[in-house]
Amino acid sequence: MREKIKPSILPGFMELLPQEQRIFNDMVNKISRVYETNGLVPMDTPIIEKEEVLLAKSAGETSKQIYKFKKGDRNLALRFDLTVPLARYVAQYFNDLSFPFKRYQIGKSYRGERNQKGRYREFYQCDVDIIGNGKLDIKNDAFIISLASQAFKSIKLTGYKFQISNRKILEGIFEDFKVENKSEAMTLIDKYDKMDKNDFLRELESLIGEEKGKIIMNIINIDGSSKEVIGKITRLNISNETFLKGIDEIKEVMKYMKIFGVNEDEYVINLKIIRGLDYYTGTVFETFLCGNENYGSICSGGRYDNLVDKYTDNILPGVGVSIGLTRLFYVLKEIGFIDSYDLKDKLDYLIIPIGETFEYCAEISKFLRTSGYKVDVYLDDDKFKKKLSYANKIGVSKVIIIGEEEINNRQVVIKDMVSGSQIKSSIDRLA
Amino acid sequence: MREKIKPSILPGFMELLPQEQRIFNDMVNKISRVYETNGLVPMDTPIIEKEEVLLAKSAGETSKQIYKFKKGDRNLALRFDLTVPLARYVAQYFNDLSFPFKRYQIGKSYRGERNQKGRYREFYQCDVDIIGNGKLDIKNDAFIISLASQAFKSIKLTGYKFQISNRKILEGIFEDFKVENKSEAMTLIDKYDKMDKNDFLRELESLIGEEKGKIIMNIINIDGSSKEVIGKITRLNISNETFLKGIDEIKEVMKYMKIFGVNEDEYVINLKIIRGLDYYTGTVFETFLCGNENYGSICSGGRYDNLVDKYTDNILPGVGVSIGLTRLFYVLKEIGFIDSYDLKDKLDYLIIPIGETFEYCAEISKFLRTSGYKVDVYLDDDKFKKKLSYANKIGVSKVIIIGEEEINNRQVVIKDMVSGSQIKSSIDRLA
Numbered sequence: 001m002r003e004k005i006k007p008s009i010l011p012g013f014m015e016l017l018p019q020e021q022r023i024f025n026d027m028v029n030k031i032s033r034v035y036e037t038n039g040l041v042p043m044d045t046p047i048i049e050k051e052e053v054l055l056a057k058s059a060g061e062t063s064k065q066i067y068k069f070k071k072g073d074r075n076l077a078l079r080f081d082l083t084v085p086l087a088r089y090v091a092q093y094f095n096d097l098s099f100p101f102k103r104y105q106i107g108k109s110y111r112g113e114r115n116q117k118g119r120y121r122e123f124y125q126c127d128v129d130i131i132g133n134g135k136l137d138i139k140n141d142a143f144i145i146s147l148a149s150q151a152f153k154s155i156k157l158t159g160y161k162f163q164i165s166n167r168k169i170l171e172g173i174f175e176d177f178k179v180e181n182k183s184e185a186m187t188l189i190d191k192y193d194k195m196d197k198n199d200f201l202r203e204l205e206s207l208i209g210e211e212k213g214k215i216i217m218n219i220i221n222i223d224g225s226s227k228e229v230i231g232k233i234t235r236l237n238i239s240n241e242t243f244l245k246g247i248d249e250i251k252e253v254m255k256y257m258k259i260f261g262v263n264e265d266e267y268v269i270n271l272k273i274i275r276g277l278d279y280y281t282g283t284v285f286e287t288f289l290c291g292n293e294n295y296g297s298i299c300s301g302g303r304y305d306n307l308v309d310k311y312t313d314n315i316l317p318g319v320g321v322s323i324g325l326t327r328l329f330y331v332l333k334e335i336g337f338i339d340s341y342d343l344k345d346k347l348d349y350l351i352i353p354i355g356e357t358f359e360y361c362a363e364i365s366k367f368l369r370t371s372g373y374k375v376d377v378y379l380d381d382d383k384f385k386k387k388l389s390y391a392n393k394i395g396v397s398k399v400i401i402i403g404e405e406e407i408n409n410r411q412v413v414i415k416d417m418v419s420g421s422q423i424k425s426s427i428d429r430l431a
Numbered sequence: 432m433r434e435k436i437k438p439s440i441l442p443g444f445m446e447l448l449p450q451e452q453r454i455f456n457d458m459v460n461k462i463s464r465v466y467e468t469n470g471l472v473p474m475d476t477p478i479i480e481k482e483e484v485l486l487a488k489s490a491g492e493t494s495k496q497i498y499k500f501k502k503g504d505r506n507l508a509l510r511f512d513l514t515v516p517l518a519r520y521v522a523q524y525f526n527d528l529s530f531p532f533k534r535y536q537i538g539k540s541y542r543g544e545r546n547q548k549g550r551y552r553e554f555y556q557c558d559v560d561i562i563g564n565g566k567l568d569i570k571n572d573a574f575i576i577s578l579a580s581q582a583f584k585s586i587k588l589t590g591y592k593f594q595i596s597n598r599k600i601l602e603g604i605f606e607d608f609k610v611e612n613k614s615e616a617m618t619l620i621d622k623y624d625k626m627d628k629n630d631f632l633r634e635l636e637s638l639i640g641e642e643k644g645k646i647i648m649n650i651i652n653i654d655g656s657s658k659e660v661i662g663k664i665t666r667l668n669i670s671n672e673t674f675l676k677g678i679d680e681i682k683e684v685m686k687y688m689k690i691f692g693v694n695e696d697e698y699v700i701n702l703k704i705i706r707g708l709d710y711y712t713g714t715v716f717e718t719f720l721c722g723n724e725n726y727g728s729i730c731s732g733g734r735y736d737n738l739v740d741k742y743t744d745n746i747l748p749g750v751g752v753s754i755g756l757t758r759l760f761y762v763l764k765e766i767g768f769i770d771s772y773d774l775k776d777k778l779d780y781l782i783i784p785i786g787e788t789f790e791y792c793a794e795i796s797k798f799l800r801t802s803g804y805k806v807d808v809y810l811d812d813d814k815f816k817k818k819l820s821y822a823n824k825i826g827v828s829k830v831i832i833i834g835e836e837e838i839n840n841r842q843v844v845i846k847d848m849v850s851g852s853q854i855k856s857s858i859d860r861l862a
Contacts, residue, residue: 005742007523008519009476009519010479016475017527018473018528021472021474038807041825042452042456043449044446045440046446047553053437053439067500069498070500074441092438110479122479137812139810143810260793310435350470374468375468380570380571394529
């Protein structure tokens, strides 16, 4: 025997067995369907791009994780999200696109993250973004969140909570407080959940001063229903313009979310939501599964007014949302959601020929496929027992058995693999 | 103004505008549907793999074109087809899979090819393979070709021709002729179409001798209907076992193709079909568009009995077909097929709110979406003329206009963008 190479994949890459792959694809199909029925156009971009184009915008903490390599003289990089390629795309094809440009994209991105549970180096993202030409109404921010809500509902996921903020609120407060290292403070708040609360307060105080630190600590921890939180923030009586704009925007988002069918129990206002990437300028949100917040956000997004400005002088503000489908799938496996997933879109029939009935089986298969069924035909010469064991293994619920007698009578035998019962049926009644 | 980075992608990568992307996706959906209704399971594998795993099997001429790079200490490579990852997958999950294992996979592969028309460095492949445990009936070879035929029919493509051979036929002839450098001769014949015919004959003669060279030249150029070709080859009266096995197999494939619904005018027998990769062991085929053969094969495949043997001692023979979807799309654009593509799966309605009717518009949109329509709503505050110009640009055929009067009457105005005519309709009649 020759030496064998161990068949294995890289750590941090997800690969599924057929049954789980079917569920994964079913989720992708349902989410795509939501985006399609909402009038979004599909988009696809290369996974490999020029490094200087992909890294035109600061990628923040992500930049260390990017897969980069040379091919010939060129510096190449694998895309690390679907947002930067979108910015490049709208700048590149500006004259050919209709604005507001509403697209969805489902594809793989790459980050060389430290290997840990739920973090993948290759991961699917389901993104929706809307890009305006010159301006973009705040309704779009609410619409984007409603799309994520519809996407979750389409796969019958419950117990998620959008945590929504608007960066202008905290920025306005910092301006009002004359805080100089505003962006460091924002970066710190972004890490709040991962830190010990005393350590956090100490760091915040050392950044912006003790008194202001304590006030900010109180402000970012305002809680209650969305209306209560907005009420409490409003009563801070801050007159800074950025702050007031932020409050206005988040109220508008709440108003339109309701119109778009997002229920009040689907979201909360949380001022600690910042989003790591620095291109966000208004609405920001993350999404957690209640009781499973430790798995991190499964869906994030927000408003970015200047993402495209590295590529073009055109003013192209946008708002977007990204469902991290690979991570979501991992989490849903962990919490048992995948085990109880109701997969309707599966194989309907396995046809088992017995004796010289193959031509008839092919005919029945074609008939059923034309009627929209999914049909597998056992093509190999094996014993009946082996054929039936294949049926069990692939988990098909109905097997059609065709022997020579059935051909003569233009009938089939249908075996229910769950109950074990068998009935005879005429072909015409099959469909 | 700050310096801008030119938004552009790498040469050799395909990127589509929305209208063409819709058609591309429609083709992918239809082909997937064919595979699904034929009982194949979906599969997905990482794009990045360990270099030593991907290159376990000789990749022939392809090996120079592989994207390889290091990340940390690891040697990584981008997959250059979907077949080698399949071999790795079935070896790795052997105990978890049901055999015959029938899977389809649609995904991107990478080859750093010389930049030329119709050759892409990133390209979609739509692959189907069937892997048997220990053995695999010849019916599967015919089934695989019938799937490609169904796939083409699903997108209403005509004028393609499967060019089919069986490697055992020529190998048997070479054995019978006691040709020593058989594999060099096979490699040469694989290049026949790209060579001047005199040069070809001279090279063949220098490889295997003048007399044998002339005979082989005649044999590989046998033409006519499939039955005629088989008749002529049979009458060569060669008694070599490999040869006879090859003849038997190709006859079986023809018999079952008919049963699976592949018409006789969809294929020819052509002994010059070898397939570049050296893992094929029996049936081999390529597919050309009649009159556009110069674009190369759009769909190829064949039988491989030993592909998995680098990873496992299990005997896992397989047969597969791959549609090169990116190249096919390019060719179909060139020959005008895409321009006249009948895209049914497109946006049904654009809703345009006039005045304070937005809530009502959202309601109508939800109502239509629930009925299965694809609906875009114009969310931004713009002049009516601009909204209508957006409708024209995105190419929607029906616009629903809703002003305050319509709310009061529970009606909508439907404007046909093709004829320009407008009608009023009650909501209930809309769906």
